[in-house]
Amino acid sequence: MIKRKQYTTDLQDGEWLILQNWFEKVATKQKRGRKRRHELRELVNAMRYVVRNGCTWRDLPGDFPAWQSVYYHYRNWRIEGLWQKLNKYLRRKVRQQLGRNEEPSAACADSQSVKAGSLHHNGVDGGKKTNGRKRHLLVDTLGFILAVLVTHANLPERKGFSLLLQRHRHSLPRLHHVWLDRGYRGTDFINRMLLFFGLVLDIVVPATDQPGFSLQARRWVVERTFAWLGNYRRLSKDYEHLPASSESFIYLASCDLLLKRLAQTNATSWRAR
Numbered sequence: 001m002i003k004r005k006q007y008t009t010d011l012q013d014g015e016w017l018i019l020q021n022w023f024e025k026v027a028t029k030q031k032r033g034r035k036r037r038h039e040l041r042e043l044v045n046a047m048r049y050v051v052r053n054g055c056t057w058r059d060l061p062g063d064f065p066a067w068q069s070v071y072y073h074y075r076n077w078r079i080e081g082l083w084q085k086l087n088k089y090l091r092r093k094v095r096q097q098l099g100r101n102e103e104p105s106a107a108c109a110d111s112q113s114v115k116a117g118s119l120h121h122n123g124v125d126g127g128k129k130t131n132g133r134k135r136h137l138l139v140d141t142l143g144f145i146l147a148v149l150v151t152h153a154n155l156p157e158r159k160g161f162s163l164l165l166q167r168h169r170h171s172l173p174r175l176h177h178v179w180l181d182r183g184y185r186g187t188d189f190i191n192r193m194l195l196f197f198g199l200v201l202d203i204v205v206p207a208t209d210q211p212g213f214s215l216q217a218r219r220w221v222v223e224r225t226f227a228w229l230g231n232y233r234r235l236s237k238d239y240e241h242l243p244a245s246s247e248s249f250i251y252l253a254s255c256d257l258l259l260k261r262l263a264q265t266n267a268t269s270w271r272a273r
Contacts, residue, residue, distance in 0.1 A: 004063035004064075005061075005063055007045070007049060007061075009045065009048045009049045009052045009053070010045050010048075011041060011044060011045055011048070012263060014263040015259050015260070015262075015263045016041055018090075018093075018259060018262055018263065019044070019086075019259070020040075020041075022086065022089060023040050023044070024040070026082060026085065026086075036073070037069070038065040038069055042064065042065055043065060043069075043070055043073050045064070046060055046064040046065060046067075046070040047070065047074055047252060048252070048256060049061070049064065050070075050234060051232050051233075051234045051235070051249050051252050051253055051256070052232055052233065052234070052256070053233055053234075054232075054233025054234045054236060054239075057070065057071045074248075077248075078244060078245060078248040083248050083251035083252050083255060084148075084247075084248075084251050086251070086255050087145060087251045087254050087255050087258070088171070090255055090258035090259060090262060091140075091144045091145070091146075091254075091258055093258075093262055094142075094144065094258050094261055094262055094265075095140070095142070095144070097262070097265055098142070100142075101174065103172065103173060103174040103175075104140035104141065104146065104172070104174065104175060105174045105175060105176055105177065106140070106141050106175070106176070106177040106178070106179075107138050107139060107140050107141070107146055107172075107175055107177070107178050107179075108138075108139055108140075108141065108178065108179045108180075108218055108219060108221045108222040109136070109137065109138045109139070109161055109164075109178055109179075109180055109184075109222065110136075110137060110157075110180070110181060110219070110222040110223070110226070111134050111135060111136045111137070111157050111160055111161075111183075112134065112135045112137070112226050113125040113128045113130040113132060113133070113134045113135075113153045114130065114132050114133060114134075114135065114153075114235075114236075114237055114238050115130055115131065115132040115237050115238070116131065116132035116133050116153075116237060116238040116239075117237045117238065117239040122152060122153065123151075123152030123153040123154030123155065124153060124154055125153040125154060126154070128153075130153055131153065132153050132237070132238055133150055133151065133152060133153050133238045133243065133246065134150070134151050134152065134153045134154075134155055134160060135148065135149075135150055135226075135246070135250065136148070136149040136150070136151065136157075136160040136161060136163075136164050137222060137225060137226070138164060138168070138178070139221060139222050139225045141218070141221060142221070143221045143222070143224050143225045143228070144225075144254070144258065145225065145250070145251070145254040146168070146172060146175075147164055147167070147168035147171075147172070148164075148247045148250045148251060149163055149164040149167065149247070150238070150243040150244075150246040150247050150250075151163070151243065157183040157184055158183075158184055158186065158189050161180075161184060161193075162192075162193075165193070165197050165199070169197050175199065176198060176199060176200060177199070177200045177202065178193075178199055178200070178201055178202065179202045179204055179218040179219060180201055180202070180203055180204065181203070181204060181219055182203060182204075182205060184201065184203060185203045189201075190203075202218075204218060204219045228253075228257055229250065229253055229254075232249075232253045232256075234249055234253075235249060235250065235253060
């Protein structure tokens with residue numbers, strides 16, 4: 001039971017009920033380090049506070065566990081890939097509730113250049129005139145994140161997409177079709193993706209006869225996901241020293257979004273009984 005000031009970022013009982021069993025099985029299997037002294041729920045609450053409000057670890061409110069302890073567990077969980085695993089677990093549950101196959105067969109991909117709050121590992125995206133890092137996202141047709149890769153901002157989109165697939169293709173067995181924008185066009189590139197990864201790439205080209213802004217079929221899904229992530233202040237810039245930490249915060253924000261949807265669906269189902 002939490003005996004402190006309540007924050008809007010705190011896990012609700014329904015949300016924690018979804019996470020509790022998974023966390024107790026996965027997060028307690030730490031192979032290194034000291035014994036955990038704080039409740040798992042409080043540690044997760046503190047991490048959600050950081051990603052939503054954008055504060056530094058040292059600026060965590062004093063009624064949370066000590067920031068050193070929160071960061072210690074966050075770092076260990078990042079190294080173990082816990083947030084990526086949790087994102088996959090929650091995404092599968094949401095897709096199952098919506099009557100979809102747990103693993104998608106089609107996806108959308110894009111990249112986003114963001115300014116960096118650190119001087120480490122940066123590059124300049126000449127097209128966007130942004131000095132920082134580039135976030136490469138692969139999402140399903142519902143907008144839920146399948147894979148993330150964070151690189152220097154000067155890395156070309158096609159190279160970033162290839163690196164993302166090299167790291168994550170094995171975890172997406174049913175995927176065979178991906179929609180992309182014109183930044184990924186090129187016959188050689190499309191043929192290589194089909195040959196090495198078994199993916200059919202569909203380049204979405206905006207209509208030339210339609211003036212002004214227009215939604216592009218399928219492409220708007222990944223743009224909406226970037227907009228969702230924009231609601232998390234820690235992701236307004238890339239403040240992290242390591243790209244791996246940036247990826248971990250993106251997965252944490254994705255878990256927060258999926259958890260809200262699951263908890264709302266479960267509450268609605270319970271009221272309908």
